[in-house]
Amino acid sequence: MSFPRLPNESQTAVRPPLDLEREITDELARLLAPAWTRLDAAFALTVSDEAAQLILSDGQRAVPTRPSARVVELLREHRHRSASVGDGPWWRFLVSVTNTGEATVDYDYGSEPFPDEHLFPPAAYQADLQAYPRKTVPVWLAAYVGHQGRQVRTPKMAVAQAQADVAAGVTATPTALALPPFPLMWARWAVVSAAFVAANSQWGPRITAAVGWFEGSKRSGATLHRLPGGRAVLSGGVWNSAELNAVYNHGAAMPLLYRGAPDWVADPVLSPRAGNGLLSFCYWWDGNAWYQGESPDPTAIGAALPGIWTSRITAEMIAQALDTDGNSAISNLVSAAETYQVTRPMLAHALGDGAFETDDAFYQLMLAGTASSVSAQSV
DSSP states (O other): OOOOOOOOOOTTSSOOOHHHHHHHHHHHHGGGTTTOSEEEEEEEEOSSOEEEEEEEEOSSOEEEEOOOHHHHHHHHHHHHHHGGGTTSOOSEEEEEEETTSOEEEEEEOSSSOOOGGGOOOHHHHHHHHHHSOOSOOOHHHHHHHHOTTTTOOOHHHHHHHHHHHHHHTOOOEEOOTTSOOHHHHHHHHHHHHHHHHHTTOSSSOEEOSSEEEEEOTTSOEEEEEEEGGGEEEEEEEOTTOHHHHHHHHHOOOOOOTTTTOOTTOSGGGSOGGGGGTOOOEEEEEOSSOEEESSOOOGGGOGGGSOSOSSHHHHHHHHHHHHTSOOOHHHHHHHHHHHTTOBOHHHHHHHHTTSSOOHHHHHHHHHHHTOBOHHHHHTO
């Protein structure tokens, strides 16, 4: 679905009414008396739903509390008035007040997904968008409200769609050579995963015997599923996808990401983004080459993938994970991974003398099958 558009100003052009903001912070400050020094609060509102989290603290204790009915009334009035000075009202009101009279207020217009406790059912946002139409809606929220299952591809649907494509003479498009062959991609994914595990990093890719996944710090990410017969599926989403923005905010047709896809390209091997309408690319490897439907050129999805493009880039990504300069030991590690012959001493040499988790890192390589069979058997 697309959303109605009004000729409003940008949401950042004018701050919402300051008089009401002061009244709200003054009302919240009353909760500090007599023993508390600080109140941190987050309010989420739509025309039909509301949620609040308030924490009182004194430097040693922190306890939850509840807002008064007056605060909620003021917030609803503030939100209504703020709609006239921007592209729709805020969805979350974040505030901190102290017993010295200091107050900090921030408005959340949905540039990032809301935390689960502040995410209402889609109907709440549909009602809100009817009451307060906007020029644009953040893509993640627009998809949450209006994806309508358009990217879902169950195995049953995959069979039917694949048969229909064959009957209509629809074929997939060979993907540009920007994507490395799957065996190299899988090996590089595994060795970068090993480096990030060695460094105890919460970021970076991970891998198992059948799937690699990656979630970048800027909310782009992908999954790489390894299937029997040397096949594979790479799918995911770029956070600022121009194609999805056009779909959800301007009524464009959803790209046919599965056009010409075989029946083994189905939900069990697709990124979870397909289930919430945020899949922006899908490529499949048939054992010899990559193919795609209406996915973008792979050069446009770099933010959603770890450093798997070339051997050099993979080595640079490993050096970054280990916070060291590139060296021959890391380059040799990458070369060994690409031939599925990494040994434990080779990994230890590349990790150097730092406090790295060699065993956990090597386990990633074992799972992926990139460790040498002799070295893996000796573990």
